[in-house]
Amino acid sequence: MVDGEWHGVSPKYLGVEIVSSIISGLVLSAIAVVFVVLGTWFGWPALGVAIVIGVVTLVLAPRRVRSIGYQLRSDDLVFKRGIMFHRVVSVPYGRMQLIDINRGPVARALGLAELKFVTAAASTGVSIPGLVDEEANALRDYLVGLAESRRVGL
Template sequence: MTAEPFTPTDVTWTPVSRRLVGARLTVAACVLGPLFVGLVVVAALTAPGVWAAPAVVALVAAWLCWLVPRQVRAMAYAERADDLLVRRGIMFRRLVVVPYGRMQYVDVNAGPLARRFGIASVQLHTASPATTAEIDGLPPEEAARLRDRLASRGEARLAGL
């Protein structure tokens, strides 16, 4: 390990799919779009000072268009011999290390929007509720491959205990 806790040596990181950016921005547009339109209608029908509200919503939308791609680029995972590493975050970084022998089960999830964008999520569950790790934005084939690989590695490590 290096002095930096979020960049261990001997690790090859696998990034998540860039399609996750589109999915997250679509969710933001579904929330902010109607709000923006409603505030524009209210501002058009009332005093000129009310235009500040739609401007704030537009600024939030622009900020999300800048932030979400950066967040997705910061998300990655790495498979090592004895554990799985999951990292995320730009300002507030997070690195989760899940030993294969501690995994109880692995979920693969894909809602309607995720399926539309061709992505899925893999969620790892351990005995401790606080030690779950989730990898969003994987292509479905990679999610299935990772689920099977993690389940078999977890069984092998558990059998060795």
């Protein structure tokens, strides 16, 4: 399974991002509407800003999804994400302590899962969202086996 190629997330993950963007935009807009109803001077500008933020996050959603990827190398897993703030994290197989699969309601409806990695370093916080359920399970099992074999040598 170690191939050195970059793997992207499922195109279905775009649905999760769109739903998340819509919900965030609606919550921001609802808060701004409360200020409009209360008659505050910044109510209408806040509503305008909330709408702009909602539209921008919707427009950027496909690009955000395409920016997420992972690579299995001989000694570590490399994870990347981000458009403006690009993040690349390398997680050595021997340092993986826990590999967890999470499924939110929208992701579960689309047959997707998120793989989370816990290491000794608290700041690592690596998670690969948008994996197809079968791929997430297979990758978790593979990485757990690698992590156990690499820890033995420490």
